[in-house]
Amino acid sequence: MTKRALITGITGQDGSYLAELLLDQGYEVVGMVRRSSTVTFERIAHLQDRIATVHGDLLDQASLIEVLRTYEPHEVYNLAAQSFVQTSFSQPVLTGDVTALGVTRILDAIRLVDPGIRFYQASSSEMFGKVVEVPQRESTPFYPRSPYGVAKVYGHWITVNYRESYDLFACSGILFNHESPRRGLEFVTRKISNGAAKIKLGMAEELRLGNLDAKRDWGFAGDYVRAMWKMLQADSPDDYVVSTGETHSVREFCEVAFGHLGLDYEDHVVIDDAFFRPAEVDLLVGDATKAAEELDWRPEVEFSELVTTMVDADMDLLSGKLRAIG
Numbered sequence: 001m002t003k004r005a006l007i008t009g010i011t012g013q014d015g016s017y018l019a020e021l022l023l024d025q026g027y028e029v030v031g032m033v034r035r036s037s038t039v040t041f042e043r044i045a046h047l048q049d050r051i052a053t054v055h056g057d058l059l060d061q062a063s064l065i066e067v068l069r070t071y072e073p074h075e076v077y078n079l080a081a082q083s084f085v086q087t088s089f090s091q092p093v094l095t096g097d098v099t100a101l102g103v104t105r106i107l108d109a110i111r112l113v114d115p116g117i118r119f120y121q122a123s124s125s126e127m128f129g130k131v132v133e134v135p136q137r138e139s140t141p142f143y144p145r146s147p148y149g150v151a152k153v154y155g156h157w158i159t160v161n162y163r164e165s166y167d168l169f170a171c172s173g174i175l176f177n178h179e180s181p182r183r184g185l186e187f188v189t190r191k192i193s194n195g196a197a198k199i200k201l202g203m204a205e206e207l208r209l210g211n212l213d214a215k216r217d218w219g220f221a222g223d224y225v226r227a228m229w230k231m232l233q234a235d236s237p238d239d240y241v242v243s244t245g246e247t248h249s250v251r252e253f254c255e256v257a258f259g260h261l262g263l264d265y266e267d268h269v270v271i272d273d274a275f276f277r278p279a280e281v282d283l284l285v286g287d288a289t290k291a292a293e294e295l296d297w298r299p300e301v302e303f304s305e306l307v308t309t310m311v312d313a314d315m316d317l318l319s320g321k322l323r324a325i326g
Helices: 013-024 042-047 061-071 085-090 092-113 147-166 188-200 221-233 250-260 289-295 303-325
Strands: 004-008 028-033 052-055 075-078 118-124 169-175 207-209 239-242 269-271
Touching: 004 013, 004 061, 013 028, 013 042, 013 221, 028 061, 052 061, 061 092, 075 092, 075 221, 085 092, 085 147, 092 118, 092 147, 118 147, 118 221, 147 169, 147 239, 169 221, 188 207, 188 250, 188 303, 221 239, 221 289, 239 289, 250 303
Parallel strands: 004 028, 004 075, 028 052, 075 118, 118 169, 169 239, 207 269
Antiparallel strands: none
């Protein structure tokens, strides 16, 4: 029997890598997108003849029920969210409605349509926020420091609640920061790789950033979607931290990115208070022992390879644009 998977947020970084993985596994893939005049299919353009896309919205439970009834997926991966932390401070209500209550709407739609569907919820290391222990593991208490982190905590616990209340196969992956050349330009990692490439190519002279001393556990998104899939193939549902177990500062990311191009980041990076968060998260680093032992999952791409791959991709992208303009 061919498995069918529904991915919300398929046009995002994780959605595109997950779609590739599932297609390689022989799945039929259905991607849910919001009806909007500005939806971009850039990340999945190379897959559009192999996947189906359908309109649906985490703000509208009726649309979710209709999608589930029409396509009858065996697995649902909920990757859709208002996922930019900085934006969550300026749009806290929208963030809560999509990133928190949206999880309830899709879980309840599954309960009503087909409780046998296996469900994956994209939880986040931002739930740990002001960390109470290092490293962070599945048992670490949450202390979110942004409306986004708070919304993700709700989405995480409502997933646990539906699993325990209705016997759903519902899992949460507590993913630490995961990056790639497909990362949005609003995220600091892509901002750095793209900014370094622009400076190297003479398209810019400086890069304005916030807290260079913030530390994160950065991995490759393509590795992390394997963990999502493995969770839904397990014998029983559970929650897992997915991380590399290494921590690096934004400053280190700059050093590797600029150094790869023969530049010194200190000559070009300008600290700008506008990019500091109202409540900062200083250190996140995960312990993925449980995922390694129970799912046989381990990251394959290490930090410097991730950074240089992103820089090379942006060099290629921007060089192509320069050639196009003549």
